[in-house]
Amino acid sequence: MRKRKTDIIIDIEDNGIGMSNEQLNNLGTPFHTTKPDGTGLGMMVTNNIIKNNHKGTIYIDSQQNHGTTFKIYLPIKPDIEF
Numbered sequence: 001m002r003k004r005k006t007d008i009i010i011d012i013e014d015n016g017i018g019m020s021n022e023q024l025n026n027l028g029t030p031f032h033t034t035k036p037d038g039t040g041l042g043m044m045v046t047n048n049i050i051k052n053n054h055k056g057t058i059y060i061d062s063q064q065n066h067g068t069t070f071k072i073y074l075p076i077k078p079d080i081e082f
Helices: 021-026 042-053
Strands: 007-013 057-063 067-075
Touching (some): 021 057
Antiparallel strands (some): 007 067, 057 067
């Protein structure tokens, strides 16, 4: 987690198999899943909560065979101390 003047950035990364461009383009599409038991709603719901409830943004960078990084930017309210 990093703090800047106007926001907090939370980095979540792995060194797994990464995602193809097609998978990245479909990420967050309702009911699209690559998991046998998945609903295809997780990323859509997560993105909506961060965007609508917290006025934040998610950026995703992924390279096949190198892993994936999710960067979550959340604005800082002036009355919150860290």
